[in-house]
Every structure is written in structure tokens, then in C-alpha cells.
Amino acid sequence: MNVQDFVQKALTHQKEPKEYEKGGKLLSKPSAGSSWTKVSCPCCFSERVEPLVLVKLGGKVGPETKRWLIKVIGAPQKDGGAALLAHPGEDASGDIIVVSAPRCTLLRAAEELGLCKTYRSGDMEAFSYNDRDNFKDSGVFLTLAERQYIVKYELDGLRVQRDLRIPGLPESRMLQKRDNIWQKLSSAGVVVDTFPLHNRKKLKDLGEAWYSGNQLAQPLDSVNDYFGSAVAFYFSFLDFYTWSLLTPAILGLAISYFSVAFFSSEVKKEMVDSVSGSKVIINDDDSGPMISGHMLQAMFSMIWSTVFMELWKRRSSSLSYRWGTMNLAERFAEPRPNFYGDLGVNPVTGRVEPLFPEWKRDLRMVLVSVPVVGLFLGLVVLGMMCFYWGEAQVKQLHKDWNSLLSQALLYIPSVLHIVYTNMLGNVYRNVAQSLTEYENHREESAFENHLTAKILVFTFFNNFAVLFHIAFFKQDVPLLRKRLASLLIVSQLVNQVTEVVIPFLVDRFISAPHRTESEDDPKEDKFRNQRTLPVFPGLFAEYIELLVQFGYLSLFSCVYPLTAVLLLINNITEIRSDAYKICNLFRKPFSPPVANMGVWQVAFEVLSFVSVISNCWLLLLSPRLQELCREGGLSSTNVLLLAVFGEHVLILIKFIMAALIPDEPDWIRKKRDQMEYTSMQALKEQVNAISTDFIV
């Protein structure tokens, strides 16, 4: 009692203005009833409480409901609370609750999540609450992103211990035992929003190190601190990918430069071919090099995409070690809030929680999800076919009529196709969400991965179907080249504009005037203002942009050697614009700790695999090779057989290369072994201790 009073006092009486401004840690007006809830253990006493998360309540929520909610947030976990700290904002009737977390809750959750931290020995070790004193700087060592995620984790995990009526709400909103409180409150409109708060000072420092100057390297560790590992992995990958583009860019430039004379004549020839529609080669130019740039680029692409992915895997595992996410224990933690199932004892952890059999989920995936996704992919193909059919019809019509009306009609198929594709995309997104929800994944990451995979397959199909069609059915290299170049230039311009310029303008001239902040504003208003920012849309769009880029590069770049150069230029600006965007234009997102890029890693690997096939094929279409074959007197069937054989050999080489380059650097593997060995030893020692106890 004494200690708690003391803490309470310390918390409420710290009010030198200097402190507020410097650290931004305390709320300003500690009037009656508006102070932090009490911490439940003496060790968590701290002079300054850092506001981490803002909970926005619905307009009609009465003060008794708010008081109850604050009590639940502040209650210890054994009483069914979240063991966090809550602050009611300016007064008890306001519509926000500011939430923070005491040290003990943070550390216990860090252990539960399986975060690794620097041990006394300098190595990363799985954090253990009981051993906290042996970890370096155990007081402040959780990053801001981790602290905020833990608050969300605890709030999401709140469950009712016995049937309960929430004060101020009608009878119909009764909570049943084991109901998820936060979910119920959200659906009842009591909680409208829960989002992490920006820390202006840290954000300013981060921005300066990240996108303000001319620096080449990104401050990835600080990004991880501030935005969490999911965002940091995206930027690390972007970084790694951009630097890796240097080699193909240089090669592309060299090919374009050295073979410009030969190349231009070749292109001219092809143009003539494609325009005339015939495939007769005018054999006037026989002085070209044995291996054309096309072939060189195709072979290089295959090797590059494999080596790039293998090296990234190594980099990724080093980063995961560095950021302490290599040993996440998500599958031992509580299931995600939306997970449902019959209550039972988890056979692994022994805790009572909803259980859902694996085979049921598999069945749902195979019998429901796969066919539905296949259906939508079929609809994409159908749309493409209708588009081609319509175009042919309209062209025919235009030929027959040749009027202004028929000229206008020419645009109709494209417009219809674009509308159709967009509608399909929107419907599909909702369907994918419902399907993944229906699959009922236990872990948040599994849910995310399955959802991403579904949308990914569709988007990929949407983006590449046309190019594949041109390359493999029409077999029209010049058209492919034209299409690729225009896609690269147009889509990148459009992306940059829609992603950065428009949000920036909106932010500056439309939203910002409503959000003018002055130094004198109470903290609460500053917090509330963050709600006017749009919600961060997630990294999906960013990743898919990279994936499509990578696809252009690894699948088709041999027909247009400047692809890598264009991408390199684009990405160097992309790094800065993405950084600016996430820092300034959106609310701070919650970011769970992750150990890698998840399903994106797989997507890139699949692409790098497909690139072997694609490049083999494009190599076969290479005009120079076809010429050589014709000269050598090989029949087209034999050439094709050779190509198939070559493709299989190349795929084999790719597999061998992927197997030979270890996925983890040697030192990471050793550390991992060491961790395993330590926990194995611990198991034995523990048993030893118990048996000694018995003897004693």
C-alpha cells in the first residue's frame, strides 16, 4: 500500500514543464481522476510514464464504462486484467484512454513472445524474466515498437473470467466467460480505435538519419527500434535489392553501349519482321558477335536471381539474430483473438484455450480456398480472353465501318477490361479475407501469410498474364520489349505519384490545416490529432511493387537490357519516398516481431525459379540463336529438344547452387546450436535440481 501510494504520488507530482517537452513522457494536467492507474508491483515504479498507445472511445460511451475499462486495463493479470497503465486523458469523461505498460508486464510479455536480447556474455539469448538482471540494460532494452506491440498484445488477449455486464451498456451486450473483451468492445462501438503513438523527438531523429540527407546507408537498427521488425525487414530487403541491382545495371549499360550498332540494326530488322507479319530474315548483316546481348543477359539473369535470393536469406537470418527475433515462440503463445474452437487443454503448453484440429483446417483449405482462388484466376484469364476477342471484333468493325463512332468503339474493350479487372480485384480481396478467416489460423503470422499468399497469387497473375501471353503464345520479342519498357516507365511514374506526391499534397494542403499544432497544446490534443492521419495501409503494396519489379527484371529483362538501370534509379528514390511516407503521412502502425519476410521470401524464390524457365524460352526466341540454328541446319524440333534439355540442366544447376550456398551464415548456425545445447543442458540440470531436492 505504502509503496503504491508513493508511486502514485511520484507519478502525479512530476510536473516540471522542462520534463514534458524534453521526453514527451508525461501527460500535462493531472487533475482529479485523471492520472495513471497504479502499478501493481513495487519494482515497476518509474518516475516517468511513457504514453504508448491511444484508445479512442465511441462518442456515446458513458463515464462509468470508461472507468470500468480503465480498471480492467490496470488490473493485474490474475484478476483478469491486462496489467497495463491507463490514463483517462484530460478528464474522466473524455473520449480517449492513453495506455502505457509497467516494466514487469513488458518483460514478462517479452519472454512470452520469445524475444531474444543481448546477454551479459554479449550473445543474443532468449529473454527470461527471472534472469533479467543478466541481460544488458534490462531496464530500457525493449524497443518502442516492441513496447507498443506488447500493449496491443495484452489488450487483445483480455478475456472475461466470468459472465459479466459492462457498466453503462445494455443487457444485450453481456459478456460470457472466455469472451475476448477487446473484440466485443470493438463490435459494441465502445472502442473505436487503438493505435500506437508517435514519439515526435525520436521520429525527428530517425527522419534526419533516414531520408533528409544524402546518406547512402539506411539506419536499419533505428527503423527496427521505432517501427518494428516487419517494417525494418522491408527496408532491409529494399536496400539489399537495390544494391544488388548494381551488377545487372552495369551489365545492361555495357550491353546497350557496346552492341548499340548491332543492336539497333537487329531491332530494325525485327520491327520490319513484326510489321510485315512474316518471319523472313533479310540476311544482310552477318557480322554480329557469336553471343548477342540478349543471350548474355538471359544467362546472367538466371545466375543472378539465384545468387541474390541465397545471399538475401543469409542476410535475413543475420538481421533476425541481430534484432532478437530468431527464436519467436508464437506457437506457444495465446492464439490470435479471432481464433475459435472448442475449449480444451493445449497438448503442448497445457493451457486451456480454444482448439481447432489441423486436419479440419487443411480440409477447408483444399476443398474451399483452393477452388475459390482457382475460380478467380480463371476469371482473370476469361477477362483477358474476352478482351482479346473484343479487341479483334472492334477492329474488324472499325475496318468495315471506318467512322468516328467505330474509332471511339476501339477504346471500349480496354476500358471494360480495366473496369472488370478492378472490380474483380476488389471482390477478390474481400473473398480472400473471408476465406482466410474461415481457415481459422491459430497464429497471427499464419493468418497474415495465408492472406498474403492468396492476394499475391492473384496480383501476380494479373500483372504477368499479359507478358507471359506475349512471350510464350504470341512469341513476339519486339512487342514484349515495347510492352516491358512502357510498363517500367509508366508504372513507376504512376507509383511515385500516387504513393508519395498525392499523399504529400493531401497532407500539406487538406489535412494539415486542421491539424495545426502549437507548442502550448495539451498533450491529449496532440495525441488525438494523430488520429486524423490515415491508417498505414501495410506493406503489401510495397512488397508487391518490388515483386513485380523483380519479375520484370528476372523474367524478361533479357529483351530490354536497361531494365535494371531503370529499376535502380527508381529504387534509390523509392527508399527515400517510402521512408518519408511511413514517417510523416500515416499513423504509426503496430508491428509484431517477425523473423523474416514470411511468405514474400517464398514468392521471390518462386519467381527466381520461374526465371530459369522464362529465360530459357526467351533465349530460344533470341533472333541471333535462331539465325545460328538455321545456319547450322538444325530443325526446329531439334532446337526445341536442345532447349528443353538445357532448361532441365539449368534447373538442376540452380538447385545445386541453392543447396551449396548455406541459408544461414556459419556463425548464426553456431549460435543457434549453442542456444539449443544450452536449453538441452538446462532441461537436464533442472531435472537434476529436482532430484537433488528430493534427496535433500
Next chain:
Amino acid sequence: MNVQDFVQKALTHQKEPKEYEKGGKLLSKPSAGSSWTKVSCPCCFSERVEPLVLVKLGGKVGPETKRWLIKVIGAPQKDGGAALLAHPGEDASGDIIVVSAPRCTLLRAAEELGLCKTYRSGDMEAFSYNDRDNFKDSGVFLTLAERQYIVKYELDGLRVQRDLRIPGLPESRMLQKRDNIWQKLSSAGVVVDTFPLHNRKKLKDLGEAWYSGNQLAQPLDSVNDYFGSAVAFYFSFLDFYTWSLLTPAILGLAISYFSVAFFSSEVKKEMVDSVSGSKVIINDDDSGPMISGHMLQAMFSMIWSTVFMELWKRRSSSLSYRWGTMNLAERFAEPRPNFYGDLGVNPVTGRVEPLFPEWKRDLRMVLVSVPVVGLFLGLVVLGMMCFYWGEAQVKQLHKDWNSLLSQALLYIPSVLHIVYTNMLGNVYRNVAQSLTEYENHREESAFENHLTAKILVFTFFNNFAVLFHIAFFKQDVPLLRKRLASLLIVSQLVNQVTEVVIPFLVDRFISAPHRTESEDDPKEDKFRNQRTLPVFPGLFAEYIELLVQFGYLSLFSCVYPLTAVLLLINNITEIRSDAYKICNLFRKPFSPPVANMGVWQVAFEVLSFVSVISNCWLLLLSPRLQELCREGGLSSTNVLLLAVFGEHVLILIKFIMAALIPDEPDWIRKKRDQMEYTSMQALKEQVNAISTDFIV
């Protein structure tokens, strides 16, 4: 001292004849100086000592050397001994030492090896010496194979603690610190042989349950008990594979039966084609079914080989759980005896041992092993080409001369080729051994796997090069069919004869007369007699036979539907003959605990992958399909394109199927999670205990 004397007494004075005969556990004549060494801890006192391993000494080994060796074997591990029990045989000057192991040594080694045993709760848990009382039947629960392997493991691990001269050996044989004792003794001719002893009674029971009756199921658990998990995995796989052959066998019979009329006409037609050398089809028979047996079988083979491998993986992981080898800790144990490197502290376990950097090994593999293996594969191809060239030359010669001499000459290329292939094979085996030794693997299993992989690639190449040549270059289906049928029938007959009949005859009529045992023979002589049996040649030949079979079936069976039937008949006898062989015709082998089939698993998977490609190709060669295409007016290039497309889709389907069928059954995954969770918890608890200690 008191306890040890008592144990000693108990060991030497137990001499009721009944006991000897019943358990076969005690040596017969405990004369002066010929008794078991003393156990070093009171808990290991046992009334009966079971002879496990026989060490055969060289003829010129003096009694003082033998005494020294017995002392080393019996000394506790802290004094540099093996903590085993040794018995000098009939007297101190005899040339054998019988070795056994006390309970404590066995249990500690079981923990070190990471064996799992049934815990009190009924689950398998990693065995822990300190927790031994909580494991079921902890007194006798190590299997015979495990006990014998542990004896070998301890003997192999003996290292000199300080420079030492072995009594009775010349100065030149001085042992330096950290020298491996057993290795040095073997090279000095002191130890000639170390092999595990058969247990006649257990062997008789096993044989009765295994191959004597008409039983369908094999007693796999008993096999694992007696021969160890490596042998048990082989027989389990053989079992699983044989039962899996039922489906393709039934299909093959059905195809042969229903389409016998159509088929025979087709075959006849093909014969005509191949004899006349032309590819003109006499279009007299158009009433065949749309899909021929050939096509059906090809498609079935692809699916079957995938499903079979996936299901076997699940079965394999269940077996590994059942036999307690799912959690082996080989990489934390001592390195294998031949491993060399600079002495240093192992960063994982903290023990002082030789260290050898990973990158050096990788470098050796890439720069030395891969090119050398490639060279030998090249020599195989060269041999094949020379053979074809020689055959053509000789045929030409015979045509020109047409004499008896030239008739005889016809056989020369084949004979030369066989001699060449055999010589190459022998040279290669030695080269592979040296290469793998040079790669310097730390773990025994890694060494075995790399050695097996090297020989495997070569043998596979040797076996299938000709068939692939016929199928893909000559494109001659009837020849392929003939070749396959003759290979299947001849090679199986030859195998059965060389593997079983000859050893059986040799054993019965040549070796056995020298080995007549009577009940009155002293135990020592019975032990010594086991040395007259040949050494068990390992499972390599058995596995390669299965692999080649599996290759015939999955790669080429569509051209000869009865393949599966022949293989099924062969394998049913193979199970019995292999069982008989390993029980009766050879010495008992040492068998380290293993968690799966190791590199063989990979080999079978690669084959099942190649089978997709091969079947696609053979499908394309199918006479019925070619006819259909010709009718449909498709050009051969287009057909080929379709086939390539189909192949890629099928490979995709195969990958998806392999990904969708989990490698482990659900319950195994749960158990594994549980074990991980327990050891994670233990790590925390241990730290907790330590911190509490500090507080106390």
C-alpha cells in the same frame, strides 16, 4: 571398497549351470585372473553381466599389453578409461577380451547420444541420467543394439590423457596426448577386430517371428531392438515399399489383362516398325481405347511415386519417434575418431576438441570432390560411347568377313565394357572413400551420408545410363521394353542367387563344418566362433537394389506394365531372404541410432522427381498418342511444346502435392512442439532456480 569387493564376489561366485544356459549371461570358468573388471559405482552392481562386444587381439600381443588394455577399458572416465567391464576370456593370455557395460555408463551415454525413452507420462522424452527413475523400466530399457553401440562408442572415444608407452609394445608406438587409443591400437595390430556378439536365444526368437512362418508383418520393433534402427529402417522401408507396390501391380495386371488383344496387336505393330526400321503405321486397327495402358500407367506412375514418398516420410517420422531417435544429439557429442583439426574450444558445447572450419570443408568438396566425381561420371559415359562405337565397328567387320572369328569378335565389346565398368567401379569406391575422408566430416552420419551419396550417384549413373540412352536418344520404345523386362527378370534372379543361395551354401557346406558347436563348448569358444562369419557388408547393396527397382518402376514402368507385379513377387521373397541373411550368414553389425534413412531418402525423392520428366517423355513417345496427334493434325513441334508445357504443370502439381501432405503426422509435430516447449520452460526454470538460490 567394501561394495566393490561384494560386487566382485557376486560376479565370480554365481555359477549354477542353470543360470548360464538360461540367460547365456555369464562366462563359464571364472579362474584366477579371468573375471569381469570391477564396476566403479555401487548402483551398477548386477548379478549377471551380459557379454556385449568381443575384442580380438593380435596373435603376438603379450599378457602385459592385454592387462593394460583391460585396465583401460575398466577404468572410470575421469581417469581416461571407458568405464566399461572387461573379461579376459578363458585366461589372461588368451587373444580375446569380452566387453560389457555397467548400467551407469550405458545410461550416461544414452543421454549423451540424445536417445529418447518412454517417460512416466507415456510420452517419449529425451533420456536424462539424473531423471532416470521417471523413465519406465530404466533398468533394462536400452535395446541390445543400443548397448552394443554404446560400448563401441566408448571404446572409439578413448583418448590418451598424457603421453604414454603401452606396456609390451616398442618405444616407436608411444601414444601422444589426445591420441585416439583404439585407432592407434588397431593400426599397431594389437586390436584386430571389435564386433558385437550375437545373443543366440534372442536371435532364435527373432528368426521365428521374422522369416520362419508365413507371417505377413515383420516384427520391426524386435528388429530395432536386436539390430538397431539403421537395419530396422531398411526393413521398414522394404515393408512399406512392398505393400505400396500392390496398387501399381493391380493396375499393371488390369492393363495387361483388359488390353491384351489391343496391346498385343500394338506390340506386333511396333515390332514390325522397329524391325523394318520405318515409322509407317499400318492403319488397320483403329478400335483401341482413347487412352492406352501406356498413357494410363505413365500418369499413374507420377502420382504414385509422389504419394508414396510423402507417406513414407510420415511413416518414417513415426518410427523415429517410436524408436526414440527423433532427437539425436550427434552434433553435440564427441566427433568421430578419424576427425582431425586444431585443438580448440567448441563454441557450442564448450568442450576442448579438434575443430575444423566449415568453409574449408565446403572448399574441399567444391574444388576436389565434385570435379573428381564428375570425372568418373565422364569415364562412364566415355565407356558407354566406346562400347557403342566398338559394337558398330565389330558388326561392320562381321558383315564384311562373316567368319567364325568375326562371330567371336562380336562379344569382345561387351566383355571389354563389363571389365571396364567393374574396374572403374572398384577404383571409384576407393576414391570415394579417400575423398570423403579428406572432406573431414565431424559426425559419423555426415561421413556416411557423403560417402553413400558419392557411390550412389555413380551407381545410379551406371545403372540407368543405358536405359536413358535408349529412351531419350534412340527413342525406341520396344527396345526399352525388352531391355527393361530382361533387366528385371535376369537381375532379380542373379541377385537372389548371389545374395542368398550362394552364401547359404557356403555357410552350410564350407564354413559350418568348422564351426560345429556343442552345448558343452566353453562360452569363449562360441564367441570366438562368431569371428569365422563374414563381416556384414552393410546395407548399401540392399538399398541400391531397392533404388534401382524403384527407378525401373517409376521411370520406365509405363512401357512394361508388369514391372510392379514382378517387383512385388521379388520383394516378398526379398524380405525373408534378407532377414535370413542378416540373422544367420553374417556377424552382427554395429548399428548407430539413426532418425531416418539419411541420404537414401533424398535419393528416392530425386528419383520420384525425375520420374515426372521421364514419364512425360515416354507419354509423348506413346504410339497411341502419336497416332492421335497425327490424326488431330498437330505438327511435331506443337506436340513437343504441349508436352513441355504439360511437364511443367505436372512438376508444379507434384510440388504442391508434396507441400500439401505434411512430412510429419500431426501428433508427432505436437510431441515435438511439446518437447521444445518443455526444454524452453526448463531453461527459464533453471535460471529461476539459480536466482532464487542467490536470494536464499
